[in-house]
Amino acid sequence: MKATSPLHRVVIIGAGFGGLEAARHLGHQPVDVTVIDRSNHHVFQPLLYQVAGAALDISQIAWPIRHVLRRFKNVTTLMAEVDGVDTTAKTVRLTDGKRIPYDTLVIATGATHAYFGHDEWAQFAPGLKTLGDALSIRQHLLTVFEQAEREPDPDKRQKLQTFVVIGAGATGVELACTIAELALEEMPGDFRHADTRTARVIVVEAASRVLSSFPEPLSDYVLKTMEHIGVTVMLNCPVTECHADGVVCNDKRIDAGAVFWAAGVRASPAAQWLNVPADRAGRVKVEGDLHVAAHPDIFVIGDTALVEQENGKPVPGLAPAAKQQGQYVAELIKARLHNRPAPRPFRYRNYGNLSTIGKHTAVVDFGKVKLRGRVAWAMWALAHIYFLIGVRNRLMVALNWLWLYIKGDRGARIILSRKS
Template sequence: MKATAHPHRVVIIGAGFGGLEAARRLGNQPVDVTVIDRSNHHVFQPLLYQVAGAALDISQIAWPIRHVLHRFKNITTLMAEVDGVDAAGKTVRLTDGSRLPYDTLVIATGSTHAYFGHDEWAQFAPGLKTLGDALSIRQHLLSVFEQAEREPDPAARQKLQTFVVIGAGATGVELACTIAELAREEMPGDFRHLDTHQARVIVVEAASRVLSSFPETLSDYVLQTMEHLGVEVLLNCPVTECHADGVVCKEKRIDAGAVFWAAGVRASPAAQWLNVSADKAGRVKVERDLTVPAYPDIFVIGDTALVEQENGKPVPGLAPAAKQQGQYAAEVIQARLHKRPAPGPFHYRNYGNLSTIGKHTAVVDFGRVKLRGRPAWVVWALAHIYFLIGVRNRLMVALNWLWLYMKGERAARIILSRKT
């Protein structure tokens, strides 16, 4: 008897925005899809800082991958960690020693923190990329205030209430502002011996302005708004030392109760898996159809890929860009299966750049149209609610924000352990 040919096997590594979008687009198609992720959940990373700042609970920005994809009967979800890729043998190696064969591979493994050659700083300055990171930062942040309440020495108490955020990109700005609001608007009155108004939030940035990806006019507005919230911003001030109790910037030591990292990222080790060249951030330079040079059956998308636009600039590492790349990769795969002409080269559609500065204001750059203040915050909020998965989560987040802005109360201020 003639053996029955197996369906085309697509393996997707990573269930972030790009990987999940590719999987959904291939759902209920005549392909056998396997999604691998080392976590069992998809997380909405743009709102991680609100979990870290106790404004949202983890269940409101994260969803089990299996549940998100359960209606697609051709998709199998595996919670596992990838150890490497055998491009010649067309298999994915897992850390448990097993291998998964593929006909087409989609690598969407995202990025992690980059400490610019000082990986030892990671233990002193945690970054914000995962739910675990957000919970760890929240635990440490709230525990420091508890420790300061018990501290009799004023100098030591002030040191504990000093928070340093390294990096003034979107994550750094948003995290710093939410810490400042937590300390100065929502926690006063909760403590008997601690004046949380005295908390210092310091942002240290090596560049000459905050949010350097935005136009200078919006960057200036952001700086003014941050200072109005009580955030101290040190520009042109690269960090040269980082310790458990503070940082050194321009030979000036800043003692702190907590230091958080938001200064840079590096791509996952996909380039090492494939033994191909990468840029300084570890991103794989892909073809215009998002495939790896010499490997047309391997797509790399999202933060792991270096994709050049028509103007020569790289596609930004944003959630909408990753989703567009996931959709495009799925379209190319389907065109190949059905022997249709492949779509044209990937084209990134820029729907704007958005960042919030505290709970009342934001900046939005649509190119010719630029918004700031409360109108920009409304656009930012609607955009983020739209991209959340499920009606329940959209409703819960909207109600949480409404309650927070009307009453100034954060419901997620729970410490699970006493470790600081």
């Protein structure tokens, strides 16, 4: 690995949890780092469902990438879209035709929702991966309630006030619970004709339990809690049709005013860019030190990478895993530059798995210790506020949650339209 420019050039594609962490750990180092992202901001994805549910506003969970990296004078941020990598010339190709040369490349481009071969469902069942997605879902959700208020026919009104969430992973559970709490607890007093307490929130899941990444006893607890909040859960119920008026699963038709997708993700097209094989979810299989076989100068991290653990299972697609990988790659690049021995292969340290179910309950899996209920919820809330960037946003989110919990009042119930 010889530097061909005065400084070794590291290009990082994607400023999610993995890419941003890699950039930070290469800050103030004798390397020339370029971070390329198609948007101008880093998003705290674990709270995206709260933007969709109108509890938080966009700026509270998003930061301009160049501002976060401002103090690292060796790091340049480019807002641009990548459409390929030339591994021979060692350049990244942008959609505007420009090429950015690299000595070492880190691909951290994440994942997007996948419709299992039914891309036409995307228009009827928007997914939740970006701020734009969250705002679309918020608009759709709030607009349906406004339509119901104006609808004189009670059957049509009930259909409008039926919400289907496809998928009972963490995002699906969180989204469904926040919609249920909005409709059943917080909004009834705001409407005069429609009774939002009659709204139905239905989660349809192909598997036999909710939150399948958690141990089975916790899944049972989550299911009961969801039902207590007012969410209907339909298990063993794979969706076979999805259209403007609802979904079909197990030959049962469910009419709905809005359908949201939280069922599957697919890695970004890094495998195509590199012309290397991918697994079924589009992930690039990487070696123990996260480089791509045959390309020692290219690393793939986060949701785009398939990293096998000692137990044979892949590292999960979670924020802490991506951050650990970002830091690992930065340390490895520094070791190479300073001719220090390479670090030992990457090992994912699982500090625990958290998921929240509504406003009062969460489940936490620390491996040996498992928690649920209000104490788990407090841990979830503290952890999420802690991992936000900056004191202001922590205060803002805490303040918004305080109001939501004490007064049942969400801060961001704003429908934006061309005319509004």
